[in-house]
Amino acid sequence: MPSPLFPQRLAERNVPKQGARRTARAGLLREAGNPGLHAGGPNSLLAPRMRYHIWPDRPSIGSSSRMTSTGAPLADTRQRALRDLRVSVTDRCNFRCTYCMPKEIFGASYRFMPRAELLSFEEIVRVARLFIDAGVEKIRLTGGEPLIRRDIHELVAKLSTLSGLRDLTLTTNASLLTRSRARDLREAGLSRITVSLDALDDATFHAINDVGFPVSRVLKGIENAAAAGLNPIKINMVVKRGVNDHAVVPMARHFRGTGHILRFIEFMDVGSTNGWRLDDVISSAEIVSMLDEAFGLEALDPQYRGEVARRWRYRDGAGELGVISSVTSPFCGTCTRARLSAEGQVYTCLFATRGVDLRRLLREGASDEYIAGVIAAMWTRRDDRYSEIRSSATVSGPRIEMSYIGG
């Protein structure tokens, strides 16, 4: 018997038979959204079996609840609560970071999602409200590059009024973070911001963003965010061996004492296009050792259970930094995140290969109660712990791209 969340009938509806695939493509894409490279679309690297889109016959938990019928908070099969929602607002980006959207794949012929496939702001807000009802306290807007959606501050304004939401933030490459946009975001209710920056020298940064974007303009974006009061600013740096590991100490030197919190992220095997190899990962332990030698560090206690970054402070009082050890020390055990793609698929893991199609429910007139039941059923069945069981078999399997699911 197929599970109500993964009914065979609907899975089959979205998986054309081998011979029919070419002619069925236009209809399939309209029906299933344009999963693109990520999940079986025209650019797909995934096998046809990955073209499943989930359409629940009937959610098994009846009504909207952040509580189960026994009164306990909504928890998955590993007793992890639902607390965070990452919302990808676009699969497009103006950078082509080699570890995320390599040019060879995301080039001129790549088909991004058509506008009509993206959730509208109203749809995002409705889903966010239902997730908050189910226990979510923190929302991060991401992408692709979220500032590509020019009126993103209007979404921020709508989300920031939702009661129960304690933290609303956004991750950006800051290339479009002008003074006025930073101010609009702040005024709309964004409390803080995370900016990605992988080096301070243009040669290295160009080699990574692959569109010749200068460091100075990202630094200007950070300055604009600070001036608008989007504090504290976190700076994410993905470290890849032989590419930008030489920039670790200069980045720390630049940002210590500024109040901005630099976070070093291990290069992850997200997606199937970035040519990930374990040998390219610089571990958090190596980074901490480099920085301890250069500046002197001491460990800080986590601020809350499940905090993803391990926190350190400079011994001389110049502030704190973080390391995110997604590869060498996975945090699946305390992961409380769901992810909403720009076309309305919900995933319970960064490494998931199947999502639940909420857009279809939204557009076919499902009630709040029904969608809330789907969310609860999805979460209570969640069993993901990819990073803990990462192996050569899982690494070589198909995965969704970071630019689709939202980093």
Ligand SMILES: C[S@@+](CC[C@H](N)C(=O)[O-])C[C@H]1O[C@@H](n2cnc3c(N)ncnc32)[C@H](O)[C@@H]1O
């Ligand atoms: C996918 S991006 C989306 C938001 C925005 N475009 C940006 O770059 O900040 C979110 C974060 O994911 C990180 N990221 C992307 N691919 C990654 C990978 N393979 N391993 C680790 N982090 C990655 C980026 O560096 C960025 O900090």
Ligand code: SF4
């Ligand atoms: S990491 Fe962000 S800026 Fe870089 S390509 Fe991916 S989505 Fe774009």
